[in-house]
Amino acid sequence: MMNNADAAAGPAIIVRDLHVRRAGTPVLHGLSVDVPRGRIVGLLGPSGSGKTTLMRSLVGVQVVDSGTIEVLGLPAGSAALRSRVAYVTQQASVYDDLTVRQNLAFFRRVLGAPASDVDSVIERTDLGSVEGRLAGSLSGGQRGRVSLAAALLGAPEVLVLDEPTVGLDPVLRVELWELFHRLAEAGATLLVSSHVMDEAKRCDRLLLMRDGALLADDTVPGVLEATGTDDVETAFLRLIERGVPDLHPETGSEVA
Numbered sequence: 001m002m003n004n005a006d007a008a009a010g011p012a013i014i015v016r017d018l019h020v021r022r023a024g025t026p027v028l029h030g031l032s033v034d035v036p037r038g039r040i041v042g043l044l045g046p047s048g049s050g051k052t053t054l055m056r057s058l059v060g061v062q063v064v065d066s067g068t069i070e071v072l073g074l075p076a077g078s079a080a081l082r083s084r085v086a087y088v089t090q091q092a093s094v095y096d097d098l099t100v101r102q103n104l105a106f107f108r109r110v111l112g113a114p115a116s117d118v119d120s121v122i123e124r125t126d127l128g129s130v131e132g133r134l135a136g137s138l139s140g141g142q143r144g145r146v147s148l149a150a151a152l153l154g155a156p157e158v159l160v161l162d163e164p165t166v167g168l169d170p171v172l173r174v175e176l177w178e179l180f181h182r183l184a185e186a187g188a189t190l191l192v193s194s195h196v197m198d199e200a201k202r203c204d205r206l207l208l209m210r211d212g213a214l215l216a217d218d219t220v221p222g223v224l225e226a227t228g229t230d231d232v233e234t235a236f237l238r239l240i241e242r243g244v245p246d247l248h249p250e251t252g253s254e255v256a
């Protein structure tokens with residue numbers, strides 16, 4: 001987790017002039033953004049706007065055309081970041097023929113995380129009641145939580161979570177957001193994509209994407225104030241209508 005030296009070291013993620021194509025088609029067109037440390041940053045935008053492509057770029061699994069991405073002061077994808085940055089994709093990455101506990105014990109060994117982490121992440125993601133079940137027998141929401149639990153092993157400093165609350169009931173959704181806030185309070189940086197505008201209000205900052213570019217990079221109150229509404233969905237629609245971005249990256253170190 002973050003120490004004082006890290007806190008003074010600037011944003012957790014710095015992206016400059018990022019250009020990415022997928023299957024030959026430009027998806028990100030010169031995107032620049034800072035993600036402050038120890039905060040929950042929501043990445044919102046319509047389907048196909050480039051959220052997953054940006055996340056893939058940040059964790060170093062996406063071929064990029066040009067631009068720079070620094071994560072915790074190192075180029076994205078650096079070997080030294082492997083245990084410091086966790087990525088949870090939309091598709092749960094678990095072994096169906098292993099139990100929940102066996103999955104986590106396996107990933108724990110691969111990461112070299114402390115043995116006690118397995119119990120800790122099972123508890124934090126509320127998987128205790130299914131820890132002995134084969135992952136293949138779980139619901140989609142439960143499988144997603146196993147992926148999240150695996151991502152928490154080793155206490156990564158940066159968590160990149162692609163729609164982590166999809167398929168979860170409202171109670172679990174709230175519990176997960178409480179967990180995200182506890183992780184941020186302990187110093188972790190979370191970039192969380194979502195389609196659910198209501199979840200946006202739980203973030204310290206919002207990045208609103210459209211067509212591979214940023215429409216907003218601001219605190220939640222900042223986005224609402226700039227658009228004269230109290231509803232993030234309406235704010236997003238107004239920014240689209242207006243066509244003028246609300247970019248206030250200089251307020252990145254403030255808590256919303």
Ligand SMILES: Nc1ncnc2c1ncn2[C@@H]1O[C@H](COP(=O)(O)OP(=O)(O)OP(=O)(O)O)[C@@H](O)[C@H]1O
Pocket residue numbers: 022023027045046047048049050051052053054
């Ligand atoms: N594997 C791929 N090959 C080619 N094009 C892709 C691939 N994955 C995504 N794309 C294209 O890249 C663009 C951005 O997709 P991306 O998945 O980053 O969007 P997104 O905002 O994450 O969408 P969603 O909210 O639906 O997950 C889209 O036009 C999409 O069709």
